[in-house]
Amino acid sequence: MTGSLRRWALLPGLLLLAGCSGSGGTWGWYVIDPGTPQGRSNVEFLLGGFWATIQLSLIAAGLSMLIGLLVALPGMSANRWLRLPSRIYIEFVRAIPLLPMLFWVFYGLPVVMRSLGVPITIDAFWGAIITLAISDSAFTAEIYRAGIQSIPKGQTEAARTVGLSYSQTMRYVVLPQAIRRILPPLANQFIYIVKMSAFASVIGMQELTRRANELVVTEYRPLEIYSLLILEYLVLVLIISFFVRWLERRMGSDESR
Amino acid sequence: MSANRVIEIRSLNKSFGDFRALTGVDLDVTLGERIVICGPSGSGKSTLIRCVNGLEDYDSGHIEVDGISLAERGSVQRVRAEVGMVFQQFNLFPHLSVLENLTLGPMKTRGLSRKDAEALAMDYLGRVRIPEQAHKRPRDLSGGQQQRVAIARSLCMKPKIMLFDEPTSALDPEMISEVLDVMVELAEEGMTMLVVTHEMGFARRVADRMVFMDGGEIVETGAPSAVFDAPRSKRFRAFLDKIIHH
Numbered sequence: 001m002t003g004s005l006r007r008w009a010l011l012p013g014l015l016l017l018a019g020c021s022g023s024g025g026t027w028g029w030y031v032i033d034p035g036t037p038q039g040r041s042n043v044e045f046l047l048g049g050f051w052a053t054i055q056l057s058l059i060a061a062g063l064s065m066l067i068g069l070l071v072a073l074p075g076m077s078a079n080r081w082l083r084l085p086s087r088i089y090i091e092f093v094r095a096i097p098l099l100p101m102l103f104w105v106f107y108g109l110p111v112v113m114r115s116l117g118v119p120i121t122i123d124a125f126w127g128a129i130i131t132l133a134i135s136d137s138a139f140t141a142e143i144y145r146a147g148i149q150s151i152p153k154g155q156t157e158a159a160r161t162v163g164l165s166y167s168q169t170m171r172y173v174v175l176p177q178a179i180r181r182i183l184p185p186l187a188n189q190f191i192y193i194v195k196m197s198a199f200a201s202v203i204g205m206q207e208l209t210r211r212a213n214e215l216v217v218t219e220y221r222p223l224e225i226y227s228l229l230i231l232e233y234l235v236l237v238l239i240i241s242f243f244v245r246w247l248e249r250r251m252g253s254d255e256s257r
Numbered sequence: 258m259s260a261n262r263v264i265e266i267r268s269l270n271k272s273f274g275d276f277r278a279l280t281g282v283d284l285d286v287t288l289g290e291r292i293v294i295c296g297p298s299g300s301g302k303s304t305l306i307r308c309v310n311g312l313e314d315y316d317s318g319h320i321e322v323d324g325i326s327l328a329e330r331g332s333v334q335r336v337r338a339e340v341g342m343v344f345q346q347f348n349l350f351p352h353l354s355v356l357e358n359l360t361l362g363p364m365k366t367r368g369l370s371r372k373d374a375e376a377l378a379m380d381y382l383g384r385v386r387i388p389e390q391a392h393k394r395p396r397d398l399s400g401g402q403q404q405r406v407a408i409a410r411s412l413c414m415k416p417k418i419m420l421f422d423e424p425t426s427a428l429d430p431e432m433i434s435e436v437l438d439v440m441v442e443l444a445e446e447g448m449t450m451l452v453v454t455h456e457m458g459f460a461r462r463v464a465d466r467m468v469f470m471d472g473g474e475i476v477e478t479g480a481p482s483a484v485f486d487a488p489r490s491k492r493f494r495a496f497l498d499k500i501i502h503h
Binding site: 152154157158159161162163164172176177 | 310334346348349351362410414
């Protein structure tokens with residue numbers, strides 16, 4: 001694992017080298033050179049978007065996991081009238097592209113709410129979180145469903161015959177077994193959210209991508225700035241990957257099959 | 258309803274799509290009675306006992322368990338508190354230890370403290386003769402041991418009635434007797450039992466009454482000594498020939 005980390009660390013090094021070798025003045029790393037006062041303040045400005053991106057992703061992912069569960073559970077009911085709304089939600093939400101949904105939530109939802117007599121303002125931060133969470137929840141719901149349905153029916157029956165209620169059966173018997181199967185695809189979804197949070201830049205959220213865009217406008221060095229931007233996402237996603245793998249290993253040592 | 262009748266089943270019907278699983282089934286069980294239900298596969302015997310604790314819905318008819326009608330709203334939970342069940346595939350909880358498998362029900366639904374639940378569980382593990390396995394995972398046990406844990410798990414809920422759905426069918430032959438021995442002891446203690454099984458030796462030894470099912474109907478019923486020696490119906494005779502001379 002450290003080996004692969006070292007290889008990744010090599011990439012920006014090579015880019016930097018290519019830039020510094022000054023082949024025809026195509027690269028201009030001075031714009032993000034921490035050695036100069038201007039470059040240093042530029043880098044600080046760019047890195048300043050990290051916290052917003054992380055906050056957006058974490059809150060949106062948390063909400064998505066919660067909404068996903070609330071959608072998935074009735075979706076597995078034997079009663080088709082409980083199943084139906086869940087099915088509709090998933091099909092509907094899954095069909096809407098993220099960017100139009102973001103516009104609709106940010107510009108449209110306050111109007112809808114006001115006409116319903118609930119005047120609210122939605123800032124870029126919460127607009128982005130609501131959109132990311134809802135858009136992602138259709139996928140987390142399907143992940144939960146697949147994981148829960150992979151647990152044999154006999155487990156639920158045995159739990160019910162020792163007197164557990166539906167929610168106790170889920171909590172103590174089904175979900176603890178399903179979580180190991182749910183975790184890997186859920187981690188994928190989290191990485192997806194981190195990347196999709198870049199869309200929040202178009203409604204003015206000061207996260208990584210927005211800051212890069214703003215700096216490009218003033219410095220006019222898109223290649224260098226976007227290279228650093230990509231590197232920022234890469235580092236973030238790699239950290240998440242390592243964390244998830246650690247978590248899986250920890251749960252794997254407790255594997256029951 | 259007589260004072261000691263614990264299960265009353267009247268003209269029970271159930272279909273899975275076009276397949277008629279149960280047709281007009283009537284059965285009464287009195288307290289302490291041991292009934293063995295047999296019949297070819299697809300005859301409706303499993304479906305019948307699964308209806309008793311509400312794991313299976315029925316289309317029409319009437320079931321009353323310990324005075325509680327299953328047709329009443331919210332009665333299923335109360336009925337399940339009286340009825341234990343042992344499955345063909347054991348259905349132990351693989352993520353919990355043997356002890357935790359036994360304490361889960363008493364702690365969550367009877368409100369027992371961990372200490373009391375563990376004492377209860379160890380008592381029953383002793384009765385099925387595997388107290389030394391308490392802290393292992395189910396997968397580390399043999400099939401026969403797993404099924405005995407499953408029986409102990411049900412008993413921890415102090416049921417009035419025990420249902421057994423082919424409890425030895427998934428076991429290797431050399432493990433069948435250790436499970437049957439536990440069931441015989443349970444019968445001797447006076448437990449009311451409905452057992453779906455093809456173990457005719459067990460039936461002869463333990464059953465008060467044999468019920469033979471075929472095609473979703475109860476074809477023949479009677480004391481084991483009577484029905485084994487002189488089955489009245491052709492179908493039961495054919496079935497006995499097949500399972501005894503295989």
